[in-house]
Amino acid sequence: MAxxxxxxxxxxxxxxxxxxxxxxxxxxxxxxxxxxxxxxxxDTRRANHRRAFNRTVLSNFEQLxxxxxxxxYRGFDPRLTAxxxxxxxxxxxxxxGYLSSPPRSExxxxxxxxxxxxxxxxxxxxRFAIVGTAILHxxxxxxxxxxxxxxxxDDLCQTSWVIVSSSDGKLSRIQNEFPLVDLEVLxxxxxxENGQEVxxxxxxxxx
Numbered sequence: 001m002a003x004x005x006x007x008x009x010x011x012x013x014x015x016x017x018x019x020x021x022x023x024x025x026x027x028x029x030x031x032x033x034x035x036x037x038x039x040x041x042x043d044t045r046r047a048n049h050r051r052a053f054n055r056t057v058l059s060n061f062e063q064l065x066x067x068x069x070x071x072x073y074r075g076f077d078p079r080l081t082a083x084x085x086x087x088x089x090x091x092x093x094x095x096x097g098y099l100s101s102p103p104r105s106e107x108x109x110x111x112x113x114x115x116x117x118x119x120x121x122x123x124x125x126x127r128f129a130i131v132g133t134a135i136l137h138x139x140x141x142x143x144x145x146x147x148x149x150x151x152x153x154d155d156l157c158q159t160s161w162v163i164v165s166s167s168d169g170k171l172s173r174i175q176n177e178f179p180l181v182d183l184e185v186l187x188x189x190x191x192x193e194n195g196q197e198v199x200x201x202x203x204x205x206x207x
Contacts, residue, residue, distance in 0.1 A: 007056055010036065012063075015145055020155040023144035025084070026057060028091040046095075057143055067148040070140035076180060079150075080140065082165070083157025083176025086110045089117035089134035090161070098132040105160035111200065112165055112174070113186025118200040128192055133201045166190050 014032050018024045024032075030053045034046070058066060069084065070076035089110065093099045099119075109120045109128065116135040120128040142148050142156065157176045164171045165178075166187050174183075189199045 007033075007053075008061060008063075011057065011061070012145070015143075020152060022146055023142065023148065023152050023156065025088050025091060025156070026054070026139075026141040026143055027088060027095055029057070029143060030054070031091055031095045034095070050095075058141075063145065065144045065146065065148050067142040067144075068139060069142060070136050070138075072137060072139055076136065076140070078179060078181050079153055080180045081153070081157045081176060082112050082163050082174055082178040082180060082183070083159050084142075084153065085112060085117055085140070085180055086161060086163050086176075087156065087159050088140050089119060090159075092134040092138070093119060093132045096132070103161070105162070108161045110161050110163050111171070111186065111190055112163055112180075112183065114180050114183040116186040116200070116202055118186065118190075118202070120198065126194060127196050128198055130198055130201055133186075135202070 010033060011029065014029060015022050015024055018029075030050060033053060034049055037049070057064060068077070069080045090099070090102070090108070094102065103121075107121060108131070109122065111118045111120065116133055118133040119131040121131050123129055142153070144152065154177070159176060163174055163176065165174050165183050167184055169187075169191065171190060171192065186200055186202055188202055189197055191197045
């Protein structure tokens with residue numbers, strides 16, 4: 001059995017404190033560890049931390065279970081839901097410095113498609129501004145200390161942010177459990193109920 005290093009003990013501690021206990025998205029786990037390690041948002045430092053962290057979890061940590069719900073440029077598992085995708089997108093924004101802390105439920109609206117996910121913040125005048133867009137160019141991975149079953153995925157998708165999708169140019173709220181495979185692609189721009197038109201910034205990957 002491989003040696004339980006300080007980093008591995010830290011990972012196990014964070015997983016034990018996660019919700020659901022013992023399970024996390026890989027990018028969420030990585031961002032939480034980076035905060036404890038005081039890893040700043042300098043590009044090279046962050047990139048090195050991501051590579052080293054991913055290598056530890058995916059290749060050198062036999063105590064952990066791993067489930068890939070999306071693969072770079074190769075599609076996604078039909079069990080991937082809107083809630084899990086939204087959760088992953090918010091942690092991508094946090095990991096890349098577009099958000100400084102996890103947003104409260106009333107601070108964020110997430111527009112989701114089957115290929116990308118944009119987060120918008122509520123402004124004081126009732127209008128919206130884009131925070132960033134996360135595109136499925138990265139692996140979306142769940143890690144856990146025990147078997148990753150359907151109940152775990154159901155718990156992981158329970159986010160508090162409002163999630164909406166666009167169909168025929170109209171926005172409608174969707175449930176966290178909605179399968180990603182049943183959604184349309186994210187449009188280049190959306191129109192909110194108040195008539196404000198906002199770009200999703202999808203033409204350029206923000207990360």
